[in-house]
Amino acid sequence: MKGLEGVKQVVVIGLGMTGLSVVNHLLRNPQPLDIKVIDTREHPPGREHLPESVALCSGYWQMDWLMAADLIVSSPGIALAIPQLQQAATAGIEIVGDIELFARAVDKPVVAITGSNGKSTVTSLVGEMAKEAGINVGVGGNIGFAALDMLAQDHDLYVLELSSFQLETTSNLSLNAAAYLNLSEDHMDRYPGGLAQYSAAKMRIFDHAELAVFNRDDLATKPEVDGSELEQVSFGLNTGNSDSTERYGLVMHQGEEWLAVAGEPVMPSTDIALVGRHNVANSLAALALADAVGIEREAACRALRRYNGLAHRCQLVAEQHGVKWVNDSKATNLASTLAALNGLQLNGRLHLLVGGDGKGADFSELAPILATLDTQLYCFGRDGEQFAPLVSQPVMVETMEQAMSHAAQTARAGDMILLSPACASFDQFANFMVRGDTFVELALSLQHQVGQDS
Structure with missing residues (x-):
C-alpha cells in the first residue's frame, strides 16, 4: 500500500469510528502489519468491532508499544503537544492522522473544505451537486463517513470536510481544489499561540492544492503564498471581477x-433552498469547488435549488400558508445565531425562538441586528429572560413548544418561524439534535394552525 513501505509496527491512538477505519485500512495492506491500538478511555467506543488480531490497551498509555512503533496514527482529538506523542516524535517516530493515510492511498480527484463555520454545509452541498450530475461521490472526513472507509467504495470523486485537528497531521494531501471559508476564535484551548496558530493549521489545506478558494470578505483565509505558486479564486457577497481572482x-x-461567476449571472440568490445570508456565501464557495472538478453548472444549480441543508443548521423543515419553519438548533452560541440573522431577507415578520442554557454569555450583541428586522422574540428555557431586554415586547414562556404554539397562532404569509436559540439545550433536552428533532416534529403538526386566530 502506497506510503507504508518499510512499515512493520503501527500503533493507532484512539478508537471510535476514525480509529476503526484506520485499523481496517491497515488490515488491507498487502504486507501484514503488526497493529496495536491505545485508547486512554476505560471503555473505548467500537472495541467490540476490533478484530482479535489487533491488540488493544485501554485506560492508559502503553509507552513501550508507542516507542517501538514504525508509524503512529493518532486521532485528531489528541493534541500533538501531549508529552507521550512529543516523546515519540523526539525519538524520530512518524506521527500521522487518518487523512494522511487517505492522501497516500487515494487515486481519484479530491476537494476539501475547512473553516471555522459552514464547512459541513459546503461539503454536503458540493456532494449534492456531484450526485445531481450523476457522479459517484464520497462525502466525509470530519462529517459523515470516515475518509478511509470511503476508499473501499472506489468513488470517482471525494469531498472532504477537514478540521484544523485533522490538518495538523496531514502533509501530503493533493487536492484538485481546497476551500478555506472563514476564521473566528474556536478551540483556543488547543492552540496556545492563539488565532494565528489555529489559522496556520487550517492553511495547511492549501499546501498541495491545484486551486485555492478563499473568502475575500475574510482575508485571513487568503493563502499565504505568492499568486504565481498557486491558482486562486475567491468568493464574496459583492459583484466580484471577471479579470481577477474575484470570480464568484x-x-x-x-x-x-x-449568483454570478466572472460577472455573468447564474441563478437568483432567492432560489437557493438554504436559509440565511451566510448560506449565499456558502453556495458561492460550493460553486467554485464544483467548477474546479467539472461538475455541470446546471446540475450544481439544481442542487442549490433543492438542498435545504443539514439537520439543525438553518434547515427549512416546513412551509405552509406562506410561512417557513426553520430549524437552526445547532446555534448553541451567540456567534451561530448572529450568522443566521445576518443579512436575513424576509417579506414578513421573523418569529425568533431563543433560550436554553446560556453558559454565562452576554447576548447584547443581538440587539442591533434584531433592530433591523421586524422581529417577534420568543424567550424560553432556563436563561430565556436574559433575551428579554433585546426587544420591546418579548413573549416569555417556559418551553419551546409553548413558544412555537404562540408563533403558529400569530404568523402570516411571508413570515419565518426560526429556532436559533444561541444557547445550549441541556436545561430541557438531551442535546441540540433532540431539540431540533422536537422542533421539526412540532412544526409539522403546528403548520396547519398558522393564522387560525384571524
Whole structure:
C-alpha cells in the first residue's frame, strides 16, 4: 500500500469510528502489519468491532508499544503537544492522522473544505451537486463517513470536510481544489499561540492544492503564498471581477440579486433552498469547488435549488400558508445565531425562538441586528429572560413548544418561524439534535394552525 513501505509496527491512538477505519485500512495492506491500538478511555467506543488480531490497551498509555512503533496514527482529538506523542516524535517516530493515510492511498480527484463555520454545509452541498450530475461521490472526513472507509467504495470523486485537528497531521494531501471559508476564535484551548496558530493549521489545506478558494470578505483565509505558486479564486457577497481572482460573487440582474461567476449571472440568490445570508456565501464557495472538478453548472444549480441543508443548521423543515419553519438548533452560541440573522431577507415578520442554557454569555450583541428586522422574540428555557431586554415586547414562556404554539397562532404569509436559540439545550433536552428533532416534529403538526386566530 502506497506510503507504508518499510512499515512493520503501527500503533493507532484512539478508537471510535476514525480509529476503526484506520485499523481496517491497515488490515488491507498487502504486507501484514503488526497493529496495536491505545485508547486512554476505560471503555473505548467500537472495541467490540476490533478484530482479535489487533491488540488493544485501554485506560492508559502503553509507552513501550508507542516507542517501538514504525508509524503512529493518532486521532485528531489528541493534541500533538501531549508529552507521550512529543516523546515519540523526539525519538524520530512518524506521527500521522487518518487523512494522511487517505492522501497516500487515494487515486481519484479530491476537494476539501475547512473553516471555522459552514464547512459541513459546503461539503454536503458540493456532494449534492456531484450526485445531481450523476457522479459517484464520497462525502466525509470530519462529517459523515470516515475518509478511509470511503476508499473501499472506489468513488470517482471525494469531498472532504477537514478540521484544523485533522490538518495538523496531514502533509501530503493533493487536492484538485481546497476551500478555506472563514476564521473566528474556536478551540483556543488547543492552540496556545492563539488565532494565528489555529489559522496556520487550517492553511495547511492549501499546501498541495491545484486551486485555492478563499473568502475575500475574510482575508485571513487568503493563502499565504505568492499568486504565481498557486491558482486562486475567491468568493464574496459583492459583484466580484471577471479579470481577477474575484470570480464568484453577486450581481443585479432582471431587477433582483443573482449568483454570478466572472460577472455573468447564474441563478437568483432567492432560489437557493438554504436559509440565511451566510448560506449565499456558502453556495458561492460550493460553486467554485464544483467548477474546479467539472461538475455541470446546471446540475450544481439544481442542487442549490433543492438542498435545504443539514439537520439543525438553518434547515427549512416546513412551509405552509406562506410561512417557513426553520430549524437552526445547532446555534448553541451567540456567534451561530448572529450568522443566521445576518443579512436575513424576509417579506414578513421573523418569529425568533431563543433560550436554553446560556453558559454565562452576554447576548447584547443581538440587539442591533434584531433592530433591523421586524422581529417577534420568543424567550424560553432556563436563561430565556436574559433575551428579554433585546426587544420591546418579548413573549416569555417556559418551553419551546409553548413558544412555537404562540408563533403558529400569530404568523402570516411571508413570515419565518426560526429556532436559533444561541444557547445550549441541556436545561430541557438531551442535546441540540433532540431539540431540533422536537422542533421539526412540532412544526409539522403546528403548520396547519398558522393564522387560525384571524
